[in-house]
Amino acid sequence: MNVDMRDTHRSFGKNRAVAGVDLQLGTGVFGLLGPNGAGKTSLLRMLATVLPPTSGEIRLLGRDPRGATARREIRRRLGYLPQSLGYYPSFTVVEFIEYFALLKEMPSPAVPGAVAAAVERVDLGAKARAKLRTLSGGMLRRVGIAQAIVNNPDLLLLDEPTAGLDPEQRVQFRGLLRSLGENATVIVSTHLVEDVGTACSEVALMSSGKIVFRGTPDELTARGAGHGVGDAPLERGYSAVLAEARS
Amino acid sequence: MTVLSVPTGGSWLLRSRLLRALWLEFKRSPVPYVLPPLALFFYYDAIRTANGYPPVWTLRATVVSHLVFSFSVAGGGLAAWAGAREGRRKTVDLLATTPRAAWSRLSVALAGTLGWLLLAFLAFTAVLYVQTAVQATSGGPPLWPVFVGVASVTMATVLGFTCGAVFPGRFTAPLVTLGLAVLFEIGFRESELVRASSAGRRPSVNHALPAPGGAPLQVTVFHDLSYGTYALLSPLRDPMGVDVGVYHRVAPDLSIVQVIFMGGVAVALFGVLGLAAGLREPGSAGRWLACLVAVVLVACGVAASGTGFALTGTAQPVRDVAGGWEIPALHSAASDQPVAVTPDCTSTPGFQVCVAPALSFDLRTVAAELDPVAAEIAGLPGAPVRAEEVATLLRGKTVMAGISGSPPVFKFSTDHVHTVDTLLDGATSLAGWRTGFPQGLLDAFLAGPSPAAGLNPAQQAVEDALLAAVGAQPVALLRPVPASAQEVAASAAAQRFEALPAGARHAWLTTHLAALRAGKITVAQLP
Numbered sequence: 001m002n003v004d005m006r007d008t009h010r011s012f013g014k015n016r017a018v019a020g021v022d023l024q025l026g027t028g029v030f031g032l033l034g035p036n037g038a039g040k041t042s043l044l045r046m047l048a049t050v051l052p053p054t055s056g057e058i059r060l061l062g063r064d065p066r067g068a069t070a071r072r073e074i075r076r077r078l079g080y081l082p083q084s085l086g087y088y089p090s091f092t093v094v095e096f097i098e099y100f101a102l103l104k105e106m107p108s109p110a111v112p113g114a115v116a117a118a119v120e121r122v123d124l125g126a127k128a129r130a131k132l133r134t135l136s137g138g139m140l141r142r143v144g145i146a147q148a149i150v151n152n153p154d155l156l157l158l159d160e161p162t163a164g165l166d167p168e169q170r171v172q173f174r175g176l177l178r179s180l181g182e183n184a185t186v187i188v189s190t191h192l193v194e195d196v197g198t199a200c201s202e203v204a205l206m207s208s209g210k211i212v213f214r215g216t217p218d219e220l221t222a223r224g225a226g227h228g229v230g231d232a233p234l235e236r237g238y239s240a241v242l243a244e245a246r247s
Numbered sequence: 248m249t250v251l252s253v254p255t256g257g258s259w260l261l262r263s264r265l266l267r268a269l270w271l272e273f274k275r276s277p278v279p280y281v282l283p284p285l286a287l288f289f290y291y292d293a294i295r296t297a298n299g300y301p302p303v304w305t306l307r308a309t310v311v312s313h314l315v316f317s318f319s320v321a322g323g324g325l326a327a328w329a330g331a332r333e334g335r336r337k338t339v340d341l342l343a344t345t346p347r348a349a350w351s352r353l354s355v356a357l358a359g360t361l362g363w364l365l366l367a368f369l370a371f372t373a374v375l376y377v378q379t380a381v382q383a384t385s386g387g388p389p390l391w392p393v394f395v396g397v398a399s400v401t402m403a404t405v406l407g408f409t410c411g412a413v414f415p416g417r418f419t420a421p422l423v424t425l426g427l428a429v430l431f432e433i434g435f436r437e438s439e440l441v442r443a444s445s446a447g448r449r450p451s452v453n454h455a456l457p458a459p460g461g462a463p464l465q466v467t468v469f470h471d472l473s474y475g476t477y478a479l480l481s482p483l484r485d486p487m488g489v490d491v492g493v494y495h496r497v498a499p500d501l502s503i504v505q506v507i508f509m510g511g512v513a514v515a516l517f518g519v520l521g522l523a524a525g526l527r528e529p530g531s532a533g534r535w536l537a538c539l540v541a542v543v544l545v546a547c548g549v550a551a552s553g554t555g556f557a558l559t560g561t562a563q564p565v566r567d568v569a570g571g572w573e574i575p576a577l578h579s580a581a582s583d584q585p586v587a588v589t590p591d592c593t594s595t596p597g598f599q600v601c602v603a604p605a606l607s608f609d610l611r612t613v614a615a616e617l618d619p620v621a622a623e624i625a626g627l628p629g630a631p632v633r634a635e636e637v638a639t640l641l642r643g644k645t646v647m648a649g650i651s652g653s654p655p656v657f658k659f660s661t662d663h664v665h666t667v668d669t670l671l672d673g674a675t676s677l678a679g680w681r682t683g684f685p686q687g688l689l690d691a692f693l694a695g696p697s698p699a700a701g702l703n704p705a706q707q708a709v710e711d712a713l714l715a716a717v718g719a720q721p722v723a724l725l726r727p728v729p730a731s732a733q734e735v736a737a738s739a740a741a742q743r744f745e746a747l748p749a750g751a752r753h754a755w756l757t758t759h760l761a762a763l764r765a766g767k768i769t770v771a772q773l774p
Contacts, residue, residue: 048344068534075346086338090275102268103345103352111267147341 001026001062002155002185003047008056010042010209017042019209020056029181031196031217032189033238034206040189041083043206044157047187048080061154076105079153083160083189085144089133093124093143096132100147118146121176123169137164145173149180156186162195174199193234197221205241212245265355272359278325282367288317289371297375302382303605304389305492307375311392312483314371316431318396319403319482322364324424326407329360334415349524350537353412357520361404368400369393384591385604386492391502392484398509399482403427405513409520434481476559479572480508490661491571493605494638498565498582500574508555515548590635598622602636606661613684617657619717620685623749624692627756631657634688650691657688685719686710693764704737705768709756711737712744716752733770740773747774 003025010018018039034040045051046058049065061077063070087096097118101111119128122142127135132143141164148156162170177199180186190196196203197217205213205220213220217234224236229243293313300306330353333339342352376388407423482505491497521541528534558574565571573582590601593614598621600614617634624630632654639660648659689710693702702710744752755774762768 045340048340050340050343068536072346075344078344080341080344082340084337086333086336086341088275088332088336088338090277091271095271095275099268099271100341100345102264102271103342103347105264105346108264108267111264 002060003187004057004059005047006057008043008046008058009054010039010046010051011054016209018046018053021206021209021211023204023211025185025187025202027181027183027185028201029177029186029188029199031200031203032187032206033191033193033196033203034189035242038206039209040206041159042209044080044159044187044189047155048078048157049074050080074155076151077154078104079148079151079156081144081148081158081161083163085140087132087140087143090131092129092131093119093135093146094128096143097147097150101150104151106151114150114152118150121149122146123172138166138169141165142169145176149176152184154184156180156184157189158187159189160191161188162190162192170195193238194232197232197234205238205245207242207245210245213241268355269358269362272356273362276359276363277328278322278360278363278367281321281325285317285321285367286371289314289374292317293371293375294378297378301606302379302384302608303490303493304379304383304386305497307379307383308389308392309484310375311372311396314368314375315396315399315482316435318364318368318371318400320424320427320431322360322400323403323407323427324420325364326357326360326404327411327423328407328420329356330408330411331415331417331419332356333412335417343527348537349527350521350541353408353520353524354517357405357408357517360408361401364400364404365397368396372396382608383605384607389492389497391499395482395502395505395509398506398513402509402513402516405516405520409516409523412520413523431481431483434478435483437478437481476556476562479559479562480505480556482509490603490606490639493586493603494588495565495571495585495640496582497571498573498578500577500582501559501562501572503577504555504558504562504574506555508552508559511548511551511553511555513548514551515545518542518544518546518548585638598625598631599633600635601633606636616684616719617688620688620713620719623713623717623753624689624756627692627753627760629655629760630692631655631688633657634659636660648687648691657691659684659687685714685717689713703766704733704770705740705773706763706766708737708741708770708773709744709763711741712752715741715745716749736770740770744773 001024003023005021005023008018008021008023009016021039021043032040032043042051046053047060049060049071052066058065060074063074065071065074091099094115098111098115101114106114119125122145124139124142124146127139132140135143141161145158145161148158162173165173174195177186177188181199181201188195188200200217203213203215203217203220204211213223220237220241221233222237224230224233224238224240229239230236293310296313297307297310300310333342333353343349345352372393380388407420407427410423411419479501518541521544522538525534525537525541528537558576561576562572562574565573588603591604591607591610592599592601593610595614595618598618600610600617602610602613613634613636621631621634629650631650634657637658637660648657650657690702693706693710747755751774756763759768
């Protein structure tokens, strides 16, 4: 069990971002869906050990992130792509990814190879020496993904990873997700339900800080039978669950 | 480039994780972008200022403070920009998910910025020192001004970086730059006041040292005025005097406390950086440990800077080094020992001129100025056979000039001939500076028993005439329009006396020199 959350809460003042989430996950790709303000990003930030929960328990990769040593060990095996990727424009693609590999305390001899592999996996080999300031939004997103996977993480957290990617890249990325999910826990927070349908083995839908649905993409699709809102079957399932939760 | 050409580690140095991260920070530091303007500033300010100074090590070393100013102010701003990077570029969340502690991460970025600034500072200082080494005739490079500069640049960099990290924003860097410029400027102004009260040492009593066999040496006693501790801690310095460090060692006491003070401030600010970074971490034992280390650093830094400040408060002006200070708790008696000086002398027959080896670049010029006037008065009673440069300060008193000894020797100091004012402040022209030597000799030769009172109109007229006769510019004749009837008469008398044949002038002086010195000859009585 790589992720074990029990009755986890997180509040910002009077605003409850996450309200009693229970989540246990092993290896595989897990999709996290939900409307804006549902609490997805707060949940991911708690899993990324950036945000401590207000209450409840979290164990990641079998460790309690409240301890400094455990948290450090978790972070060594963690990959995180935030919703809004900050970057240093003067760094090249390789330097930026190497910088994160070093910060993730990878063994020094393994760093060059890992950086090269990460660059290759996101198909940025031709731009390896380009400065980040010269890259398009989609390419920067791929750089963000590369820094997240450079350490071959056991827990990979991706917040809107396909935003800005062109259709070809998104297809390629879904393949990458499936590959990563074979040995690691990959949590993908997204608005794009088609990403979830094709890449995720399991999906959860959040609303008002709570998980209101958890199951396979097929089960979510089934919940949309007879529901009128949405173009695709999965979207109809998404809308149906949300409508039910709100009512 | 393809992924196949990604660097594979290189030397063992670059294979180290920490050094590799440092190398990345060094490579992508914003400092190199600012080096060209700093180099221009270095050329137009420091190099040109240094070129205007005589090649005396102690004097030229004061130009390092020009570099200290530019590097501290610019470095502080650059460091603030680098320190604010995570907040400005919104990478805080992303970086927080890495196991490397924020303080450690920020330290590497700080080291990258500081490394560039110190390298550039030391390189520019080396250029200045190499140039001086080529021109100087004696002595070696003073290192304490460099240590003080390194401490100042380090302090400003850590200050800027900490400000940037704690208050990230695009206005932090310009505000830090402005703040540092104001801080240094205030310090510089204060130190100028201190110089006025210590190096300049306002004269309050003039009297003469007994000098058997000749005219007494004219000396001035100075009273020490109050000074500000903050000013003494300022790393910016005005030149102290041409012969400072030539005859007497410059005690490093003040430099030591400056390094202690600024080093302490830097350590304390580094602790503040750690504290700020530690407090951002989610609660854990490790966080408190980091904060504890940071607090200890802050305490150590405050203690060191407090010690430096307190020691500075005990500073006393050094007796024989104008503008020099000693700190009793740090002072070494070895610093008080005069430098053994074997003067460099002209080897031409006749009038001999001697100067300290460190000032021997001036020997030919001084001799060229003194020889003609010495020849003009040669053979007259009390006429010097030799000119010898002496320290500006003697037993805590300023030596102006004078003729003493048997045979008579004209002793002069750099201050007497206004070298400092001329060369450093540009108050007078080079011609005026050169005139100072023969004029100084004649002042001492013609002065009566009260040299401090200056020359009377008749003595001045004779001096002007002799100066004009040897081709030097006389003081009185320099005035385009004499201000009073007395000056008109003196000017006319000088022109009359100058118009006499050299033999006639010499003969008249042989007869009337004693009366002239005694003030018994009037302008009207001059031939």
